[in-house]
Amino acid sequence: MSAESLIASADRAIFGHRRLVIGVFAAITLGMLYSTLTGLRVDAGFTKQLPLEHEYMQTFVKHQQAFGGANRVLIALLARDGDMFTAEFFKALEIATDEVKSIPGVDQSRVSSLFTPDVRFTEVVEDGIDAGNVVPADFQPTPESLAQVRENILKAGIVGRFVANDFSGAIVSAQLLEADPGTGEAVNPIRVAQDLESMVRTRISSEFVQVEAAAAGSGVDVHMIGFAKVVGDIYDGALRVVLFFAIAFGVTTLLVYMYSQSLKVTIIPLVCSLTAVIWQLGALTLLGFGIDPMGILVPFLIFAIGVSHGVQMISSVGSDVVRGNSAYDSARSSFRRLCIPGGIALASDTIGFITILLINIRVIQEMAITASLGVAAIIFTNLVLLPVLVSYLRVDDSYRDRLLDRAAQLAPLWKSLARATRPGVAAGIILVAVALMFFGLWKGSQIKIGDFHSGVPELRADSRYNMDSAIITDRFSIGVDIISVIVETIPDGCIEHEVINAVDRFAWHMRNVPGVQSVISLPGIMKVVSAGWNEGSMKWRVLSRNSSVLVQAQSYVPTTTGLLNADCSVMPVMLFTTDHKAETIDTVVAQVKDYRARHETEKVKFKLATGNVGVMAATNEEVDAAQFPILFGVFLAIILLCWITFRSLRAVLCIVLPLALVSLLAYALMTLLEIGLKVSTLPVVALGVGIGVDYGIYIFSRFQGFLKSGQSIHDAYLNTLTVTGYGVVFTGITLAIGVATWIFSPLKFQADMGILLTFMFLVNMLGAILLLPALASWLFPASRRATNAPSPS
DSSP: OOOOHHHHHHHHHHHHHHHHHHHHHHHHHHHHHHHHHHOOBBBSSSSSOOOTTSHHHHHOOOHHHHHHHHHHEEEEEEESSSSSHHHHHHHHHHHHHHHHSSSTTEEEEESSSSSSTSSSEEETTTTTTEEESSTTTTTTHHHHHHHHHHHHHHHHHHHHHBBBBSSSEEEEEEEEBBBOOTTTOOOOOOHHHHHHIIIHHHHHHHHOOOHHHHHOOOOEEEEEEEEEHHHHHHHHHHTTHHHHHHHHHHHHHHHHHHHHHHHHHHHHHHHHHHHHHHHHHHHHTTTTOOOHHHHHTTTHHHHHHHHHHHHHHHHHHHHHHHHOHHHHHHHHHHHHHHHHHHHHHHHHHHHHHHHHGGSSHHHHHHHHHHHHHHHHHHHHHIIIHHHHHHOOOOOOOOHHHHHHHHHHHHHHHHHHHHGGHHHHHHHHHHHHHHHHHHHHHHHTTTTBOOOOOSTTTTBOOOSSSHHHHHHHHHHHOOOOOOOEEEEEEOOOOOGGHHHHHHHHHHHHHTTTSEEEEEEHHHHHHHHHHOOOOOOTOOGGOOOOOOOOHHHHHHHTSOOOGGGOOOTEEEEEEEEEEOOHHHHHHHHHHHHHHHHHHHOSSSSEEEEESHHHHHHHHHHHHHHHHHHHOOOOOOOHHHHHHHHHHOOOOHHHHHHHHHHHHHHHHHHHHHTTTTBBSSTTTTTHHHHHHHHHHHHHHHOOOHHHHHHHTOOOOHHHHHIIIIIIIIHHHHHHHHHHHHHHHGGOSHHHHHHHHHHHHHHHHHHHHIIIIIIIIHHHHHGGGOOOOOOOHHHHH
């Protein structure tokens, strides 16, 4: 059966049973709405952010049980007067430690502070070695005890790690569990973040930052960083997106009304688009998925796409109504006319989303699934429900007159744009496009994989989290930015000089790498202990070749430090980086790989990597590996769909070349605005291409029809603009406005997505309006001659 026969059969089935169709849609929508209201949840998790198949993450998972992962939080308490050795400060630190331990989801065995037994000191005394907790169990905040704690801190060598370099504050470090051991359910980082705020920051602030204390310059400030806090802050910011959606909805409604010239016609595409969003969220819930804070904008994007495709249907109906047809006949003819191009356009949108599945990171794959469900819903709501609803409208002469008046007002604009098909003008447009292509290639090649700036890129630079991160990095020699290289060796390797010396040389090498702030390793601690056995003399801060001496040094370093496992066959080397910029991560990882290639032996193997910077390194490499396959897949699919639709290589070139140009310019824009290519921005490039092709498909489908009727290139394009030009321009503006509101989001990654999508929607629309006909003018030279042009149909 031919496509025309299938469309004719669908036309008879749908419009012959309009009430049944509306009833079925209403029933499904109510069911999906119930599913959404009762089952939709915010689903955030640490492992969802990980490319688990990557080499680094294999190491991460292998050693996560023994050494923890990258999912930790740091709580820094800082004395306002710069002196932590006060009764007030130590009381606050003790409360913070106890509160963190009591938070559900925190691994109590991996909570460390001056008040936990794993933070110890060792020293040589007359009777041998003395060791103990930095803060003894019977500690009382007397001047004498505080002075003793200060000495213990210096003996323990923890300045910069647990204590600020200027003794203005101290850190509570905690590792989060992946699952609650009691229930087996995944730990919710949003809930952990909320508990940290209420149980730590709020309590410390209320008890130790009184108005009188603040006025006197004393008191305790709390600063917190870590994955859970990032997700919590993203969640808080994402909730504000509802406001932007309300603004976008209002502006879109106004624009649709201006376009349709009818309140009833305005309501229909908005209702259909909202229906698609309800179906999307309901289907997501039925499939057992939640919605991640990183993907909370996807439903709003689906709404914008739905409105844009709805406008194409309204535009087609309007062109028939102006010629005197009834709403019923216009709706049926528009259904038949747009079924194939609309379906192909939405299929390209879906492919743009599906190709994101190539990124082997669960949060991105869930985003792709969410978006694909939304586009699938739009296929039904916009291509079936919308024309059925429009068919019930009553069209009077006044409405036709308003449409004719608008067409008359826009006629001069379409005549000006139609000049793009004139050979001279077309050549000029193509030359400009070529110049932009070279600019895009030059600037786009400079794009960075990862982050341009320090701080968490998902949040703005002046966010509380990034300010907390800057303060902690400034006061301490460590931060949350850490990459641990796992050294795998033989059992009891730490008491074999060849092995432990190899680890020490590696740690020394990495300590001198730009971007590495500090390094903590087992041999470094063992050398301090060895010196302690020899009156603290610096000349004895070495690794002995005698295994018995190494045993003596290692015995005072417990496994709770995270520097060795039970049989000393695995020794992490912790590299604290100055930030997590792309160049910092690239430099550190390249140095590790280079050193590994030159110095790795059968006994000593250096494995990348754990820690949050290790996760970022793996993610950056995953994005780098996926970017070209994703774009290749999107463009290949679009080329095939366009070929199937138009059966012409020249038609494919006219549609695809503007898309390729905009993709290059998007890369250039990202470089100019210092937006890195990462998990949150790579999907935007694919989505922009998938959605941007809609303009070219809608224009060329009409354009080709006029050419086949014998019209010249100029007349065919002028008639195309007259019929569908306003719809395409309006679509581009509607989509752009829908996402432009994201630019003002408190979340930086949402703002970046808003900038890029706004750019791609608008410039893709301009490419379809200007570059497509210019290319057609030169690719279809035989059609330049003027003929008697039939009126638009």
